[in-house]
Amino acid sequence: MQITERGKQVLAERPTRIDVGYLKRFPEFIEFHTTKRETPTQEPLDAAENSKTPEEILDGAYEQVRSTISQELLAKVQSLTWMDFERLVVQLLVRMGYGGSVKDAGRALTKGGDEGIDGTIKEDKLGLDVIYIQAKKWQTSNTVGRPEIQKFVGALAGQGAKKGIFITTSSFSKEAREYQPRNETKIVLIDGEELTQLMIDHDLGVTTQRTYAVKRIDSDFFGEE
Numbered sequence: 001m002q003i004t005e006r007g008k009q010v011l012a013e014r015p016t017r018i019d020v021g022y023l024k025r026f027p028e029f030i031e032f033h034t035t036k037r038e039t040p041t042q043e044p045l046d047a048a049e050n051s052k053t054p055e056e057i058l059d060g061a062y063e064q065v066r067s068t069i070s071q072e073l074l075a076k077v078q079s080l081t082w083m084d085f086e087r088l089v090v091q092l093l094v095r096m097g098y099g100g101s102v103k104d105a106g107r108a109l110t111k112g113g114d115e116g117i118d119g120t121i122k123e124d125k126l127g128l129d130v131i132y133i134q135a136k137k138w139q140t141s142n143t144v145g146r147p148e149i150q151k152f153v154g155a156l157a158g159q160g161a162k163k164g165i166f167i168t169t170s171s172f173s174k175e176a177r178e179y180q181p182r183n184e185t186k187i188v189l190i191d192g193e194e195l196t197q198l199m200i201d202h203d204l205g206v207t208t209q210r211t212y213a214v215k216r217i218d219s220d221f222f223g224e225e
Contacts, residue, residue, distance in 0.1 A: 070196040095202040138170040146175040
């Protein structure tokens with residue numbers, strides 16, 4: 001980009017305000033402002049938008065806001081210390097119904113877990129079963145591969161366990177997701193995106209700003225069939 005001579009003249013005038021009225025002194029702006037320009041893709045896009053119902057527009061806006069919050073939330077989580085990330089994992093699992101209480105589950109994770117296991121948490125409030133946890137606070141570019149999952153499965157076998165949750169702030173490779181243990185071990189993989197979605201669903205690290213109640217006609221009230 002390079003400034004034009006006219007642009008230099010405008011800077012020399014030191015205008016206190018640049019608005020439409022000021023720009024109308026330039027013929028190029030008047031032509032730009034009055035000429036109706038169309039692109040081949042604009043018309044179908046507008047037609048598609050106009051064909052949407054108000055509910056569909058609200059749904060789309062909600063998904064867009066949720067996606068933005070998810071990205072911001074993931075950046076916050078990745079900036080946490082290990083202890084804060086540990087606390088977040090415990091609080092999330094408790095809100096999802098595991099561990100009984102934060103006090104009970106607070107002892108679930110320990111930094112530098114033994115043999116690929118970071119800790120355990122009760123599957124229910126009665127503690128009838130135990131779930132083993134692996135939590136990795138990695139940056140987005142550091143993908144969890146299949147060897148990490150195999151190591152976790154091996155650690156579960158060493159403990160005689162059959163249930164495990166592998167949580168990461170990054171993502172899993174295709175090979176990691178496709179890996180299926182040959183025994184009865186069940187592994188749940190939670191990547192950074194799903195982690196933030198669960199946090200949003202369970203109101204962890206987020207607050208409700210607005211609530212919209214979408215109404216419809218009550219046909220029963222009016223006696224309609």
